[in-house]
Amino acid sequence: MACYIAVDLGGTQIRAARYGADQVRQARTSLPTLAEKGVEGVLARIERAVREVWPSDGRVAAIGMAAPGPLDSRRGVVHFAPNLPGWEDVPLRDWLQETFGVPAFVGNDANLAALGEHRFGAGRGVNDLVYLTISTGIGGGVILDGRLFEGGGGLGGEVGHITVEAEGPPCLCGSRGCLEAVASGPAIARAVRAAIAAGRSSSLVDRVGGDLSRITAREVSEAARDGDDLAREALRRAGFYIGVALVSLMYLLNPALFVIGGSVAKAGDLLFGPIHETVEDRAPEVYRRGVSIRPAALGDDVGLLGALALACDGVGE
Ligand SMILES: [Zn+2]
Structure with missing residues (x-):
């Protein structure tokens, strides 16, 4: 064979x-x-x-x-x-x-x-889903009717560059306020560093021995798990923006499932909680009915x- x-x-x-x-x-x-x-x-x-x-x-x-x-x-x-x-x-x-x-x-x-998630992971048996990976950047993919949707030029499915804050921070793509610019790992770390520099206190300062440049999304997740308020706020804000993007995607595609992976998603409920809250807050019941938001399964x-x-x-x- x-x-x-x-x-x-x-x-x-x-x-x-x-x-x-x-x-x-x-x-x-x-x-x-x-x-x-x-x-x-x-x-x-x-x-x-x-x-x-x-x-x-x-x-x-x-x-x-x-x-x-x-x-x-x-x-x-x-x-x-x-x-x-x-x-x-x-x-x-x-x-x-x-x-x-x-x-x-x-x-x-x-x-x-x-x-991969559609065929072998969290999306098995689901015909319409959107996958997001939240790590150094934010990437994604769209499965419609059981097939990968890439658009006419093969460049579709770039959910990380959906605008969620029209006048927001610049994005590497040249636009502003893309989901990636406000909710990726580096964006989360940047927000925390800026808040500390502006005088907020946080256990993260000790965690990185005073060297703020060493703060990454991983340290933020760990500090959040240990109860650090600033770290929790940063993940909450990222989760909020992800939720905002999901609501737009729900209107556009009406998928049955969102699968969210990537290193930042390992923060678990500290990220998924605010995602769910935002979707519940903003999407009409008729859209929310029958949609699930699940962590990626494949590692x-x-x-x-x-x-x-x-x-x-x-x-x-
Ligand atoms: Zn962008």
């Missing part, structure tokens, strides 16, 4: 795995990306990771790959990737097909995480599982 190879290309790590036709994992590896080595260097690392999980009989049905950045999933071209210096219009799919001699499919990492391998689903779909199985 032919197997599938899944690859998840990140700014710091490349993960690769081999799955049987029954979608059971047979091998897995991860290597540092060494992004500073540029496009050729990273492609060499991808090749090495894939060779490590390649089956001895060489029978591979397809390769699926999750890659960062805005990319053209139809042609498998990465337009650019903030965490991968030098990556500009890299024809990743063609390179995979030429290098390994099998069909290859490439998708945006957040979109494929949505597909670190979500990108691999999404890439697996993409590969299976790509060859029509």
Whole structure:
């Protein structure tokens, strides 16, 4: 039986795995990306990771790959990737097909995480869902009628750049007040640092030995769990903005489920509580009826599982 190879290309790590036709994992590896080595260097690392999980009989049905950045999933071209210096219009799919001699499919990492949660995780059996990953940035993906929705140019599903505060802080995308600019990990840490600098007291100051630059969303979550008021407020505010975005998405798509993952979502109820409250506060009952908001189920391998689903779909199985 032919197997599938899944690859998840990140700014710091490349993960690769081999799955049987029954979608059971047979091998897995991860290597540092060494992004500073540029496009050729990273492609060499991808090749090495894939060779490590390649089956001895060489029978591979397809390769699926999750890659960062805005990319053209139809042609498998990465337009650019903030965490991968030098990556500009890299024809990743063609390179995979030429290098390994099998069909290859490439998708945006957040979109494929949505597909992974839909096929194997929190969204199993749900036809319409929106996935959000809250970490260094905010990414997402939309599944409509059981299929990944990417829009005509393959750039859709970018829920992190929905505006939730029209005159809000600048976002890396060039706009202002995007969800990512007010509710991502760095945005949460920035808000806390600004409040402390303006005179608010917080246990976070001691937690980072007085060096405010060391405050990240992780420290904020830990402090919040230990009862720190400022940290709790910061998560509450992020949860509020996420809730605001969900209400817009409910009007637009009327999904049955929101799946929320990413490192910041590990804050649990301290983040999900205000998300639920905001949705209850703002969305009409008829929209809220039948919609669930659930934490992601798949953890670190979500990108691999999404890439697996993409590969299976790509060859029509
Ligand atoms: Zn933005």
